[in-house]
Amino acid sequence: MASFDGMSPDPGRDPNATLTDLQQLLDQPVMALAEHARPAKHVWHTSVRADPGDRILSDEEWADIARRIVAATGIDPGDGQPGCRWAAVRHADDHIHIVATLVTEDGRRPDDYRSGTRAQAEARLIEKELGLHQVAPGDGTAAQRPTSAERHKAERQGRERTAREELRETVRRAVAGASSDEEFFDRLAAAGILIRTRAAPSGDLLGYKVALLDDLNKDGEPVFYPGARLAPDLSLPRIRERWSGKGAQDDPAPRQEDAVRWGPGSPSGARRETASAAWQAVLLVELGDDAVAAAHIAAAGEVLDALAKTSAAHTRRELRDAATVFERASRSQVRAARGHDRALRQAARELVHGGTALGRGEDGATTAMAIDMLFFLITAAAHWHAKKGHAQQAEAAVRSAELLRTAYRAAAAMPLGVLYQRGRRLSRPMLQRQSMVLREALPGLAEQILAESGWYALAATITDAEAAGHDPAALLAHAVERRKLDTADSVSDVLVWRLRRLADLPADATGMPENGTARRPTTARPAAARTTASGRHFGEEAPANTR
Structure with missing residues (x-):
């Protein structure tokens, strides 16, 4: 210690010392004051923890760290200045706890303004x-971390996460794609969350706070957290910005054809709309002004939350973890210009209302398609944050x-496997024909693609597109527009999903005729008529300064 x-008593090593002895020693400057002058809250506490990958520090190193922290915060500045009494206790190899009384030896308050930032x-x-x-x-835009007391309480109750963390995730998912106060609070209530609202004398709603049913204080009452205490963007005024913002006239409108063509309100239609919205958003993040880019990055977090909420079992954990991690990347000091992000927010809304995907058939295949494009968008967000110097957001x-890479592999395995087998069964003349189309459209990438195992899935997709009345060479050229793919692990995977989305082909090729005849009547549209953006695929490396 x-x-x-x-020379303070160390109850951990001295059998004759007690915690009461240490407490009385630390509190002496407080007790020396007149009773009316004693501060109501005079205890300062923090923990200092090493990364799991760090070496084990010695007692002497931890002691020096504790002295530097209390000096930096103004608790005990040293250099002959009056300081507070404090003690540091090593609870395990990787962390210490520091506790202090906020009254100096001469009876004054320490200069501990912004002590957390200084620490x-x-x-x-x-x-x-x-x-x-x-x-x-x-x-300064990160969500407040759980306190030590909250973590210890969660451990006692056998919870994997603290009540604060559970509530933050539940509120995030409730707001994803919501369009009004009523819808937001209805979703919270449906999730089994206790809600208290705060209203002005006029009756106007000013704020809210939430609690878990089984998270109680010592008096047996629920522990409520205001939205702003969960995350900076979960206060009621900040939430309302999402559905009250007005977008510019030149912003791309939500693409409703996908949901209509593939089943209104269906999980697969919602996932197709998500892929289209993400495709458009990538370009806006890369080329739009900062406020517009920030809006699309924030809305991408809503889409991830909605996708995780409605995901099938085999992708649920990875998507949920991806959404939780990305929460840190969804906020920065750049204020989002809400309203410009309406296509992504509409996609999140459609995902929620479309319900949970089954994880197979068209639902499973369009999930892979959506994750594929969301990966591009999240990678574009990492590049944008890195360029702005937002280190924590870029890392997140x-x-x-x-x-998302892991979730994609789970979602894509079956539909790509079906396409691979269909491609393997194509006749040699048909494969040669599709090879010629590929070389014509993408001369710089053709040989790399032909050497990939995914070429057969792409060949089947080219055949399907041609049978549906599309010009496959034009589709291929359109699919790689504005973005090089020479560093992708599997260029063919990228092109499979882009072509099936651009050509409005079923994402799930199970049951399609071997000759590629489209199984639903549609009017083919030229590829050039479709709006496009671009993004990196799973094999492309993120910039070094984002890691």
Whole structure:
């Protein structure tokens, strides 16, 4: 243990010392004040934790860290200045707890303004000097972390996460694609959350707070958290910005054809609309102004939440984790111009109202299609944050993309396997014909694609597109417009989903005739008539400064 005087009683090592002895020693400056002058809240507490990958620090190193933290925060500044009494306790190999009384030896309050920010700044210096994992600097937009008391309570109750974290996720999912206060609160109530609202004398709603049914305080009452305490963008005024913003006239409108053509209100129609909205959003993140890009990045978080909420069992965990991780990337100091993101928010809404996908057939295949395009969008968000110097957000987006990669593999395995088998059964003349189409449309990528195992799935897709009345060479050229694909692990995978979406082909090819005849009557449209954006695929590397 370390302490302000180096000689404080250590109940962990001295059998004759007790916690009461330590408490009385720390509280002496407080008790020396007249009773009316004693502050109501005089205890300061923080924990300092090493990364799981760091080496085990010695007691002496942890003691020095504790002294530097209390000096940086103003709790005990040193250099002859009056400080507060404090003690640091090592609870495990990887962390310590520091507790102090906020009354100095001369009876004054310490200069601890913004102590948390000052402690974080000192921690970044300590990490660098001791060769530890360096945490990316924040910008004040992160959600509040659970307190030690909340974590310990969750452990006692056998919860994987604290009540604060569970509520944050539930509120995020409730707001995804919502369009009014009523719909938002109805979703919260349906999720079994306790809600209390705050109204002005006029009756206008000003705010809300939420609680879990089984999270109680010592008096047996529910513990409520205001929305703003869950995350900065979950206060009622910030939530209302999502559905009250007015978009510019030149923003792309939500593509409703997908939901209509593939079943109104169906999971597969919603996923097709999601893929289209993500395709459009990539270009706006890459080329739009900062406020518009920030709006689309924030709305991408809503889409991830909605997709996770309605996902099938075999992709649920990865999608949920991807949405949770991306939450940090959805906010920055750049204020989002809400309203410009209406296509993505509409996609999130359609996902929620479309219900849970079964994970097979058209639902499963369009899930892979949607994840594929969302990966491009999340990667574009990582690049945007990296360029802006948003280190924590860029790192979160990269981690989210990796989780999407895993979810994609699970979702795409079956539909791509079906297409692969159909491609293998194509006649040699047909395969040669499709090879010629590929070389004509993509001369710089053709040989790489032909060497991939996914070529057969792409050949089957080209055959389907041609049978549906499309010009496959034009579709291929359109699919790679504005984006190089030479660094992708599987260019053919990218093109399969892009072609099936652009040509309005069934994502699930099960049951389609071997000659590729389309199984639903549609009017083929030229590929050039479709709006396009672009993005990276799973094999493309994120920029070094985002990791």
